[in-house]
Amino acid sequence: MAFDAKTSDAENDEALLAAYAEGDARAARLLTVRFGPRVFSHAMRLLQDRAEAEDVAQEALLRLWRQAPDWRTGEAKVSTWLYRVTGNLCIDRIRAGRVRRATSLDAVAEPEDDSPGVEARMQDRARARALDEALSHLPERQRQAVVLRHIEGLSNPEIATIMEMSVEAVESLTARGKRALSQALAGRREELGYDDA
């Protein structure tokens, strides 16, 4: 089922949600394909734990299905609502101590890959993993703000809505988060491909 980001505008999302509430099975499938991977990926960034991320994503979508009949069109974007619910569920789990920190790079087996561009791919993978590990050491709200801004690509006002804070507070959180990441990764320049010493 092809479904690219270009078709994923807020109006479409709301129309699909209304169709879902009316019992349209196609809308149920499309919304799941559209939001399932995105919500899972976001939860995974915040939790660094696949089983917990799957649980959170499932719960967030279940809440969306329950909300569908009472959804007020034009008030909030479906994606914004989902990011907020997912973020809150993740923070609850982190605070409850249900999530462990990311595994160190050394403990993760590198999958074999012989395809062209393998070196660049391996470097991307190593950088992504190092980033995830460094993110997992940030305070949860800082982590959430950095992920929403620099990985999900949302604007500061959107993040402010999701995190229920001012735009200035979001800017401050992301700036502090980025600084902490730069410091945390300073000792790993070489393995990240920045061997300019």
Add this chain to the structure above:
Amino acid sequence: MTMRNRELSDVELDELFTAGVKEAPVPCSNWMVALTQAALHAQSQRVACKRSFFAELRESLGGWPALAGLTAAGVAGLWIGVNPPMAVSDAVWGETELAQIAPYDLVFTLEEL
């Protein structure tokens, strides 16, 4: 701080974020199947609830034909109540007179017969 431990620049950090986007965690296909089933299940439950309120009321009354008959009877009854025809008026008035006769009067009347 040595060059080796120099903090990452904004450009370098952006490259890391780009790598993070490219290497986004992907859910496994079994989980996606289960998620779709959960969506359809939640939807069918809701549709069943929504249906039970109207549809079961209609069905308990005997379906659409019975509901149409009941509506027609109701409208006719209302009309007769608001604007009764002469024959109906007489019948009602007559019944009222009969009801006003006390039971012992009726007994004496019957004994005289």
